[in-house]
Amino acid sequence: MTDSALPPPTVRDVVGALDARYPRAWAEQWDRVGLVLGEFDTPVRTVLCVVDCVPETVEEAVEAGASLIVAHHPLLLKGVSSVAPDTYKGRIVHRLIKADIALYVAHTNADVANPGVSDALAARLDLVGLRPLVPAEPGSPAAGEGRGVGRVGELAAPMPLAELTAFVARRLPATAAGVRAAGDPQRLIRTLAVCGGAGDSFLNDAGRAGADAYLCADLRHHPASEHLATGGPALLDAAHWATERPWLDELAGWLRAQFPVTSLVSDLDTDPWTVHAVSGK
Incomplete structure (x- = not known):
């Protein structure tokens, strides 16, 4: 539960704590971790923890009134030359910015x-x-x-x-x-x-x-x-x-212990495989 008597942390505060728990130096050289986008001075009252930052989990964050998403998988792992709104990742970036939601990634360092x-x-x-x-x-x-x-x-x-x-x-x-x-x-x-x-x-x-x-x-x-x-x-x-979804519960509990925030976990299954049938049956 959020303690309303305490001032909310800023994105900078939460990022600093996450960076201390999951130092960026621990990540593989090919990885891209840390703050992806967001204003450092934005107050954080609600955080959504997700495995994947995809349009569906972004909308979960919007509906929950979150001002920060902490994701496991990087959104921008490989170099891009554009985040135009007619590209898949560009649409996500624009939606996050318009909704004033910061995005942080902890991947191989986590x-x-x-x-x-x-x-x-x-x-x-x-x-x-x-x-x-x-x-x-x-x-x-x-x-x-x-x-x-x-x-x-x-x-x-x-x-x-x-x-x-x-x-x-x-x-x-x-x-x-x-x-x-x-x-x-x-x-x-x-x-x-x-x-x-x-x-x-x-x-x-x-x-x-x-x-x-x-x-x-x-x-x-x-x-x-x-x-x-x-x-x-x-x-x-x-x-x-x-195999990675269980980590979100531990992460959310830790965030609640560190800050007076509401820390939520996305249960949206982002596995791409949606149908399973046994051969021959």
Whole structure:
């Protein structure tokens, strides 16, 4: 709840706190994080936390009276030569500016944070004894204090892969894609590695970490097949949005604890896949 007795923070105040929690130096060099647009001196009374800044989540922010969107995925990741209103991203930029809504992005810098995106995913699955799947490289800006990509932890109780897949599907936000698994359905899973978002570049790391199974998004046919053929952990593949959506709850709670603001979370499913049918049925 917002404490009306306290003055609202400004965009500058909230950006400063977010930058301190998720330093921009922790982001990958190719990433684009931080404040994208907005007036620094605008008061912030309502914040909307989203995975994707798309027209639908922007309208959610407008309807909620938000003056700041905190998004996980960058709106302007690749260079553009125009934000004209007849372009997709240009329309979003113009709508935000006209509605006086600032936009802030925390992406790979939030992925490696502790707590970060994968911690929230692990918490949804009640994992304990967490450690980074890929610790931040020594000497890098994010090194130390348990930071790094992904998390590895122990399940509250071991379960077969088939049962674990159903458990994950129940615990994650619902999407048309659901959750699929690769490996022996009866394989007993005790140690689970997780990574919010695309994670097939860390398949070998899951094996080295001693995981019995690895959960992430956007797994591809050939890397997954070759991974299993060489004795790697079982795999669980969920929708990209579903693996990152849990972080929004943690983020919103932290914002409410830092500032007298109303911090909302978008439950709009922005996964592009909207229909799922089982082949042959």
